[in-house]
Amino acid sequence: MRALVISDTHGLLRPEVLSLAREADATLHAGDVGQPEVLEALRAATPGPVYAVRGNVDRTPPLSDLPETLLVELGGVWVYLLHDLHGLDLSPEAAGIRVVISGHTHAPRLEERGGVTFLNPGSVGPRRFRLPVACAWLHLKGGGVRTESLTLLR
Template sequence: MLVGVLSDTHGLLRPQVLEALAGVEHILHAGDVGDIRILDKLREIAPVTAIRGNVDTVGPCAELPATEAIELGGHFLYIVHSIEDLDLNPRAAEIQVVISGHSHKPSITQRDGVLYLNPGSMGPRRFSLPISLALLHLKPESVRAEIVEFEA
């Protein structure tokens, strides 16, 4: 199963997002959506699971959940906007992947058998950080993530 993962769009849906996500089976948005119409447009590609971020304080984005747990491809995933707000022990909860955003810094790390993925930001460029999203490859026996970077 191929899953598209993005965060921190801050109201900007770049055309590259739609191209990069063509063919994914599910899309995860880790908060700071900024404009609910972004989720509507993403739903034209695949089902979307989204949470709110710290800028999603008014309107429909404020009604998104703060965190989300979801099973995809036989794996349990947990989405939280800021990794500092992680309020559970993923290993104890049998979560294989923790997805966060907020920092705008793409990263993939592994700790205690749990994959931690931050797709970075596809919104307005922040400092010299890259514009990026992630693809999550879920197979019954494995989980693999890759960061996809774009020109601004």
């Protein structure tokens, strides 16, 4: 299973992201969607499911109706989605979660702690400061996890 991991679109859905979504078994959006049309387009492009959580800019319906956190099983692996990692209120290791995905900072980051992969794909929305426009692939197979960072614009 290969999941496209994105965050912080802030209403901008780049054509490159739609192309990647067409190749994904699932798309995971870590919040700050910005416009409902972003999720509609992702759902139309992604052959499999699209999972999304609410970010701090998603304040009006239907985006305000998105969950703050989401736990999904993909390829035999439990994946936990939230927007701001500072809001993590559980122990992923104790809960059997292998991957925690967050956004919010717009800065790509990958870290392994206690057998858990913490992934922030960066932002694919409007460019912020000098940060790259970035996303990631999450490869999940037989309980194994591999990430692949993608920089769309430096």
